[in-house]
Amino acid sequence: MIISEIKYSQMNKRLRFDAEHYQPLFLKTEEILKKVKSVPLREIASFSKLRKNPEQEPEKEFKYIDISNVNIFTGEIKVQILKGYEAPTRARKVVRKDDIILSTVRPNRNAVAIIPEELDNEMCSTGFAVIKAKKVLPHYLFAFLKTKYAINQLIRFTMASMYPAVSEEDIGDVLVYVPPPSFQEKIRDLILKAKGKESLAEQKYKEAKLLLNNYLGIKSYNFKWEKIYVIPYSEIIDHKRCDSIFHNPFFNEIEYLTYQGAKKGLYQLLPLSKIGVLSKGIEVGSDEYVDKGILFLRVSNITETEIVITDSAEYIRPSLFEQLKDKYQPSPDEVLFTKDATIGIAFVVQDDFNEFIVSGGIVRIKSEKVNPYYLAIALNSIICRSQAERYSIGAVIKHLSFSNLKNILIPVIEEKKQEEVAKLVEESLRLKKEAKETLKGAIQQIENLIHRE
CATH class of the missing domain: 3.90.220.20 (DNA methylase specificity domains)
Structure with a gap:
């Protein structure tokens, strides 16, 4: 008490x-x-x-x-x-x-x-x-x-x-x-340094995307979403889909260029199931959420460049985490991929932050044939994301089935080029991490000064 x-x-x-x-x-x-x-x-x-x-x-x-x-x-x-x-x-x-x-x-x-x-x-x-x-x-x-x-x-x-x-x-x-103005200025400089690293991290990631698009042969293309179009009835029968979004020419154009790139030898197309091992997440139910505990990673927490902990993040009890971690805790270098709601976002788990359980809207991918950082940015490319969006179902909350996810075609470029792209992605994530550490250091300095006073 x-x-x-x-x-x-x-x-x-x-x-x-x-x-x-x-x-x-x-x-x-x-x-x-x-x-x-x-x-x-x-x-x-x-x-x-x-x-x-x-x-x-x-x-x-x-x-x-x-x-x-x-x-x-x-x-x-x-x-x-x-x-x-x-x-x-x-x-x-x-x-x-x-x-x-x-x-x-x-x-x-x-x-x-x-x-x-x-x-x-x-x-x-x-x-x-x-x-x-x-x-x-x-x-x-x-x-x-x-x-x-x-x-x-x-x-x-x-x-x-x-x-x-x-x-x-x-x-x-x-x-x-x-504190004295000199100390305030010191903290200001650290915050600005952290913000600078954040900006540089974003720049490096943009460079990685541009380089990838260049290797995929789609750098100069501007894909357009059509509002009005006509399709043959036979396409509805062939695909067993009568929703208008599925048949938008936007997807057909990307699909055509994807196969053309493979024919030209720019890359090899492999289904995701041939590249790595896929594992599903779990839904614990909202009754298990607590204010403080271990992060329960949901789709809303994942972006292409980081795991974002916002005001809407949810947590579970440490005891529940212990029960689930052997099966549902991701390992470093696994790729997380969102298959529900906001579909088609991929992120590589870092070695300094993987103490969380992934929800049912997220799939873990252990890459066995390509660099995981390359796989993540390839999944985030318009070639892969358009496939995920096209084959998803649901008007309010979108859902991509596990079978359709496994069949997403990944453009696999030669290994040397993969490493070039992956290096830029890794550098971006490193800068993000350094920005966080710089901010954390500034906060710690304030707390230490108060403690000494």
């Missing part, structure tokens, strides 16, 4: 009578921050009130940041590009360069990010508090809000148990340690 003794005067300000609010960890955090040079966030920053309704310009494109678009480990933002008429009702807050956005929902997940120049004057969800640093450097404030000292306070201020959230007033009460 955990017991905390407090004075009545400590309860008076917030009128909080729930025991969780006075956990020893929270009281200790408050005590430490009051001993060092800390001030309430509202004294060094303000909350932006800029708002706009994108629906007023229905055809104009804008970039939108939802809570699920923020990587809770790195603060990296993956925006949605929408038109005004597609805007969610929560797309109302305007962000400016160097603003800090902090999710007011589930603050324990710590979805916080700093707005880069390319997202200046774009939109974010009303589920974010938009913070403008005034008396501290914005990059320092971003890093501080990712420390355990900030997270503990945000969790403490949380209201409700089913849908925990904090208000801007609560966030304004968060005590922020304000």
